[in-house]
Amino acid sequence: MDPELKFKKINYTDVSLSGGYGYNWVFARNWLAAASLSLALGYKSSSSDTNHSTFTLKDFSFHNFNIDGVGRFGIVWNNMRWYYGANAIIHTYNYHKSKFSTNNIFGSLNIYVGVNFGRMK
Template identity: 45%
Template sequence: FLGWSVDTDGLLGKKSGKNRGTEFDLSLYSSKLGVDIFYRRTGNDYKIHKVTGFSDRVPSNYSEDFNGLKVNMKGFNLYYIFNNRHFSYPAAFSQSTNQRRNAGTLTAGLSVSTHNLKIDYAKLPEIIQETMNPGMKVRHIKYTNISLNFGYAYNWVFARNCLACLSLSPAVAYKTSRIEKDTEEPSDWYKNFNIDFILRAGVVYNNSKYFVGTSFLGRTYDYYRDNFSLNNGFGTLQIYAGFNFYLKKEHRKKK
């Protein structure tokens, strides 16, 4: 699978090129191995929903637009299927095979990604800026995430040609990051271990010729220190329909 997506607002001309979000994905699946290669860049149309530890004048229902944050990330997820003779990821996520019986499997994987977050704290609301100390004036956060994950996946054939898949893989991640503060402040380096999660889910109807379904891939990238924490998560929901137009002879139905 090869995919490229952009913000709909960008297609309608409501955002300039610098403000648009974009995503590039390449997924390759086989019975034993799979790999997801990705690049994501967000726009800068964020909203601040909750503020704690600052001014007492911040109301409980606080909501403020914020266009001072840009995020991009790139990397790959590689995984191995142990029960590859009975369990098929491609049946749920690439529609290249059919699975006729329920089956589950243990999975193992490797993930490597880099994350860049650029923050213009001068665009924060004044009610926040007036109580910020120098250590909060962060301009750039760059961190690398390397993780090993082990999990379980299950394919449920709940009707003829219908399949549902659910997979959850906790990951032990090593993270190294550089935090650039205001020009007068030195950069900080952090290194530690955290727990991340990878979730895959899908439902598909596939009769070998036509297919329709939906799938979800979610990944969390969490970072915790005594004086700094970051929760960064991405989710991709797909709804699709298509047909196989060049079937091998042995896969064609006899008349």
């Protein structure tokens, strides 16, 4: 194994600035669909115990900038007494270096049922 790949500790930093667009659509009585997409310009850096363990300005590199994304999608039925729905959140992250790179995509799906106590018909 390459000795440069052996380490015990990694410090990873990710700072990002994001913006996006969201849209809600009432497509039938009591039904709502929603979607939003966000892109982020992220600065990622890492260091390990094989080199110094703190970030300094001389470590700054324009090669550490990446574009990440988040998508949120949902659908809800609501009759003012009961509501049912589902939503999904999907994240994408990128990290690229000369000896290591990764593209991560992960998400979650939520399904829910509820009752509104404050407003009864």
